[in-house]
Amino acid sequence: MLTAAIETIKHSGPEQEMLEQLLERVALGDTEALGALYGKTRGAVYGLALSILKSAHDAQDVTQDTFVKVWEAAGSYRSQGSPMAWILTIARNLARTRLRQSVRFKELTEAEWEAIPAGASAVTAEDRAVLQEALAILGDAERQIVLLHASSGLKHREIAALLEMPLPTVLSKYHRALKKMRIQLEGEKSQ
């Protein structure tokens, strides 16, 4: 049943090892390693933050906070083979805290899905279609799962643990979400 998860492990093995080494160097105070780690994982961290917060602006803040925190806490990281999951756990916690605060302050004003940051220059029309429009049709959990899977290389099982959902739920939501997005994107093309 968990064969899918295992396959992914194989693909992401060397990548994880590299992240692990970077994290070890960060723990020793190597800023260059932190830069490299940032370059390799910022997409996933931002993706997770975005999927939880639904606001590009808030997600950018949380992404930055996450790496500051990674720098602080790298010494307490214990190798369990998944440095990515460790980093994303930090991001998840920060994003959730942020979400609670914004709910408190804003009384949850109409939660608009606002995926594209203002003034972003490298964003293509395709990015816009995928991020803004396709993800808009997904439920919160679906969006989190799809973004995590696409950007982090985490196994479904790890995603389940990170998002605190049962594995079968993650699997079925993942497949349903991709199907919805594909229909949305292909529908647009043919119009």
Added chain:
Amino acid sequence: MTDRDLEQKLQDALEHTAPDDFGDVLSRRGTEKRNVIHMTNMTANTCEKKKRSWPRGLIAACLTLALLGAGTGGGMWYRANWSVASIISLDVNPSIELQVNQNEKVLSCTARNEDAATVLSDMDGGQDLEGTKLDVAVNAIVGALVRHGYLDSLSSAILISVEDNNTSRAAQLQQQITATVDGILQTSSSQAAVYSQNMAMNAGLDAQARANNISSGKAALVNQVIALNRSLKFEELAKLSVEELRDLMEIGAPGMPIGREAAVSNARNYAGTLTQNADVLKEVDSDLDDALPHYEVELIISGREYDYKVDAFTGEVLSGTADVLETLSPTPSGSLPVPPQPVVTDIGQDAAKAAALAHAGAAENNVTWLKVQKDWDDGRTEYELEFIYGSTEYEYTIDAANGTILKYETEKLRQPDPSSGGTTDIGQDAAKAAALAHAGIAESQITHLEVEQDWDDGRLEYEVEFKSGGYEYEYTIDAATGAVLEHEKDWDD
């Protein structure tokens, strides 16, 4: 667009939109943290020695580090993560035991009997679940129990036992797991009952359980039955299923039931199929809390279903058809005369194929078989056949008893556009191989394989579908190149 393409697009979009302001991260780090730069490999000792020459900030940093070392590293960390806080066992007849730490992370997942080993076989014997959260593991296990048919019947029962010396945590875990299991059973429309218990860890009980290849949870249940009737033996009761044990407790454990195996054997003997090996066991169900405690045995003999009721304590067959295969022999005294049953034969797969080919007017060596499957449907045994002959796909349902064609369908396969020139076709075997290679699965590990040729998007394609390890796979393979055009992997529910 394949799933992979879609994910790639997402990944690209995130790369383009994610902040790229490492400078900001760098500028913030100094102000908000202890600065550990230069403290590489420094022990608390050397730190102390040299502290005078260090700026104040670094001394503070060093102390923090030393504190962190004592607080989060070493023994405390080890105890939190690797010592077993609770043992959770799930018993149906498969007995599966999970050891978890205080953070509800699974440290080990063990099959306590052979049935359990079968259930856990697609999770690498349980090893895949190690390191997962408890609820993920419980979901995976109960899902597998359902798929293996252990929770199908109305009377089946699953026992959840939590062993933990911390009573409040035990009670909380018990409630939490019971709710999880109940949820899964509801979504899989299983009507099995869920029993749960919690108790303190008990080495004596554990040893007794291990000696009998059951979980300590089930051992506790056995001991409760023995408390009702001291003449019953632990080893014998250990072999009964959870539902049998529960039923026994309900009726006050008046004696030792004969067990499922003996019930089936008695029914077979009565039906006259014991020696000929001429039947298929469809189901055996215990009904010990009935006014007349019994086992229900369903046998399929020559394509027909026969039900037997066997007394749970004496083993006597209470009802059912005797001597099915010798319908001409006199019925045993005491039972009602039984009308002679027609002797139903199975014409066999080759004869079924021949019947379909004859009907289609096709020659065996020009035919590509897509499916040959024996099935039990509408109260009879049938062969389901699918093949391609020429440019047509045929589907037949053949009565296994006499070769009658019960149903057939043909579908004209769309042909490649001749204007596109000579389209090459790698053939369905190569298409299947391409899909399996992509999935990383050996042919021996798959079931429900279907390969279909199709003309779509202006090209010849193969649709390859199969199941493996709890997933359904669907592939679209380019018939000209063998390239994977689309693929999908779905949780097989």
